[in-house]
Amino acid sequence: MRLSTGFVRASGYAHKVRRVLFAVTRGKVEPKEVVRAAGELNQRIFEKLRELGVEKSDVVRITVPFSIKEGTIEWDYDGLEIEVYRKSEEENLARAMEEVEERERELEERIKELEELVLNLRETSEQMLEKLEELKQEHTSLRLRAEE
Template identity: 70%
Template sequence: MNNLLVMAMKLSTGYVRASGYAHKVRRVLFALTRGKVDPKEVVRAAGELNQYIFERFQELGVDKADVVRITVPFEIQDGKIVWDYGSLNIEIYRRSEEEKLAKALEEVEEREKELEERISEIEETATRIKNLVEELLEKIERLKEEHTSLKLKAEE
């Protein structure tokens, strides 16, 4: 471990229930810093960040059933993890909004299905065109062969 090295990194939890954010933060931080920072420092830094996030959750009225995604940049300076709290981002997807989200997802899925159907139609058309081109090329080759054999017969 090179303690003089300053390394910029970013922690991102992915989507997680608010009730499970602390465990996820700790796991992700351990994974990101493996071999770069003493494990005791990881535990300390994760605890510090989790306390900060918990306070933000209270300010924002986050319910434990809400889904969140947390991202925060940090640096490793002299073997210590230093959080950039000013750039902390907490996305919140409230459970009360799940019905709206479900409808939106349903609409997206319908549009994706429509898109897949149209792509399939275009692929079928492209295959038919390809087959026609191959058929035309075969006919052209036959004409050339016939023309060449006629030419040879005429020269005899």
């Protein structure tokens, strides 16, 4: 298997690694293991970024192969690749990243809106079921009274 962050600002790589790893391993390993493995990888990436003199505003793309053995994520650090696009050298990429980040924020906002709608629908559905049960009970008691 392979983890790939896509383009991300260096300041946000750790969050992206964790999110991507959760997505790639969903249902294959325990969440606790994902957190552990992401932390381990992020530490290694941090050291590499420091060695490369990467600035927080630079853009990086990180890929690393891994395997899952007995519920444990094992990184192939020999295959770790970090592409660096320096803001000072890549103004166009930096502008593109700003667009990507804006779209991600918009997507997260829309997801939150949908989650709220789902919760409201669930609540409304439960209220409708309660009213329906009340009507059934009233109808049944009316029928019983009519039969008396």
